[in-house]
Amino acid sequence: MLSAQSTDVGVNKATPALFAAYPDARALAVADGEDVERLVGTLGMFRQKAKRIVELSKLLVERHGGEVPGRLEDLVVLPGVGRKTANVVLGVWFKAPEGVVVDTHVQRLAQRLAWTKHTEPEEIEQDLMKKVPREKWDAVSHLLIWHGRRRCNAQRPDCKECPIRDLCPSADRAENVGRKQR
Ligand code: SF4
Structure with a gap:
């Protein structure tokens, strides 16, 4: 979700501090929006991205106990998660792709x-x-x-x-x- 209009290098520079401050969905769900903006501020569309990852985290807590779901149909209904992102999560993390990532x-x-x-x-x-x-x-x-x-x-x-x-x-x-x- 952070990678849109940003390079992987840029995302990989931003995430260590973000994950150190907010190590899981429960932490990010109650994060201060301005603090999250500051942490991802080097990325394109950082305000929108900061808002989205906090919203997404809230939904992960509400619907999935704070975990990322492992089914395509549960992933693609989350805000900011399309089929491409869902396939990345299923393939890389769950080792069970339901499609091919087309970037x-x-x-x-x-x-x-x-x-x-x-x-x-x-x-x-x-x-x-x-x-x-x-x-x-x-x-x-x-x-x-x-x-x-x-x-x-x-x-x-x-x-x-x-x-x-x-x-x-x-x-x-x-x-x-x-x-x-x-
Ligand atoms: S167009 Fe074909 S030959 Fe040229 S770099 Fe790409 S894969 Fe290789």
């Missing part, structure tokens, strides 16, 4: 590798779920995200040095494939 990297890579013809995350997810065995749903999104960050980035994909260039239909012409419309 901006997965979206772009799936298109460049011609694993999908779709452009909407929900439809791309359905294509990846059919293409990849269930036990690899979590791993495939991590691999695509890693490759998207390190090699196949949006503006300047490094096709010359890419280890899968022989398998990739977009090699050497990827700049305009899978880019978000402006």
